[in-house]
Amino acid sequence: MPSSEWSLHPQLENDTSAVGDLPLCRVLAMNVADYPWLILVPRRPAITEIADLEPADAARLMEEIALASRALKDITRCDKLNIAAIGNVVPQLHVHIVARWKSDPLWPKPVWGASAQRKGNPAASAYFLGEIRDRFGLPLIPSR
Amino acid sequence: MPSSEWSLHPQLENDTSAVGDLPLCRVLAMNVADYPWLILVPRRPAITEIADLEPADAARLMEEIALASRALKDITRCDKLNIAAIGNVVPQLHVHIVARWKSDPLWPKPVWGASAQRKGNPAASAYFLGEIRDRFGLPLIPSR
Numbered sequence: 001m002p003s004s005e006w007s008l009h010p011q012l013e014n015d016t017s018a019v020g021d022l023p024l025c026r027v028l029a030m031n032v033a034d035y036p037w038l039i040l041v042p043r044r045p046a047i048t049e050i051a052d053l054e055p056a057d058a059a060r061l062m063e064e065i066a067l068a069s070r071a072l073k074d075i076t077r078c079d080k081l082n083i084a085a086i087g088n089v090v091p092q093l094h095v096h097i098v099a100r101w102k103s104d105p106l107w108p109k110p111v112w113g114a115s116a117q118r119k120g121n122p123a124a125s126a127y128f129l130g131e132i133r134d135r136f137g138l139p140l141i142p143s144r
Numbered sequence: 145m146p147s148s149e150w151s152l153h154p155q156l157e158n159d160t161s162a163v164g165d166l167p168l169c170r171v172l173a174m175n176v177a178d179y180p181w182l183i184l185v186p187r188r189p190a191i192t193e194i195a196d197l198e199p200a201d202a203a204r205l206m207e208e209i210a211l212a213s214r215a216l217k218d219i220t221r222c223d224k225l226n227i228a229a230i231g232n233v234v235p236q237l238h239v240h241i242v243a244r245w246k247s248d249p250l251w252p253k254p255v256w257g258a259s260a261q262r263k264g265n266p267a268a269s270a271y272f273l274g275e276i277r278d279r280f281g282l283p284l285i286p287s288r
Contacts, residue, residue, distance in 0.1 A: 048224070049213060049217075049224075049225055050206075050209060050210060050213060050225075050227060051209075051210045051213035051214050051217070051225070053210075055207075055210075058206050058207075058210055059206060061206070062194075062202050062203060062205070062206040063199075063202075065194060065195075066194060066195045066197075066199075066202055069193060069194060069195035070195050073193075073195070080192070080193075080230075080231060080232055080235075081193055081194075081195070081229075082228070082229070082230045082231075082232065083194060083228065083229045083230075084226070084228035084229070084230070084254070085225075085226070085227045085228070086224075086226045086227075086228070086254055087224060087226075088224055088226065088244060088251060088252035088253075088254070089252050091224075100232060106257075107232060108232035108233050109232075109256075109257035110228070110230055110232070110254060110256045110257045112253075112254045112256070112257075113250075113253035113256075113257060113258070114257070
């Protein structure tokens with residue numbers, strides 16, 4: 001199926017800012033204050049599980065997870081990355097990559113399933129978006 | 145580094161039963177009652193992040209995640225798989241693959257970070273181990 005049939009799930013669109021597109025995935029940044037947090041969404045329609053991806057897409061997803069992991073680690077100098085594909089609420093396949101510090105509010109618990117996160121302030125969010133776009137060399141996405 | 149330098153982290157050994165070895169990963173089953181739950185541990189020493197793996201190992205990890213996902217889904221007929229590499233407590237890189245149902249005790253919250261899980265009873269655990277080993281075609285691990 002062509003990726004032109006794909007569209008971003010409205011809840012992901014609502015909760016994030018768009019960073020840009022890698023060859024497979026739309027890269028999003030969660031609008032939260034305490035955790036630099038990327039989300040990779042393969043631009044393939046009707047996929048809910050990693051195991052549903054074609055093998056070439058699964059391989060590419062792993063490459064993009066590694067790329068985004070290195071970018072996030074380089075920028076944040078975090079202690080640990082937390083990576084997950086959960087999808088119990090939003091079924092469209094999406095992979096969280098979250099920078100964690102031993103000093104952060106939830107450490108060592110995961111961020112998923114915690115009560116509502118504090119929103120990031122617009123200036124800090126814009127700074128993070130700029131940094132991560134520079135690291136990827138990604139342009140803005142033209143049509144949102 | 146040869147995989148002979150690798151050894152399983154004691155906490156993972158304590159919390160799980162060994163299913164067997166895939167080409168890259170040791171496959172473990174968590175001893176909990178409510179969630180069929182596999183853990184893949186790449187047999188590579190001193191790796192804490194997916195992005196630390198050599199590219200060929202990262203590609204193989206994705207193949208083994210897809211293989212384990214399909215095996216777990218086929219056996220359990222679950223509603224969703226939850227997959228994560230967290231490592232805030234046990235630093236040795238390990239990937240959780242958990243079968244979830246909309247009717248399970250924690251749905252839609254993730255299982256990680258929840259309070260202590262009920263232990264599986266030995267007969268049910270042995271049955272699950274047998275099923276998952278059959279599906280993978282894996283032998284017992286000789287030396288634990």
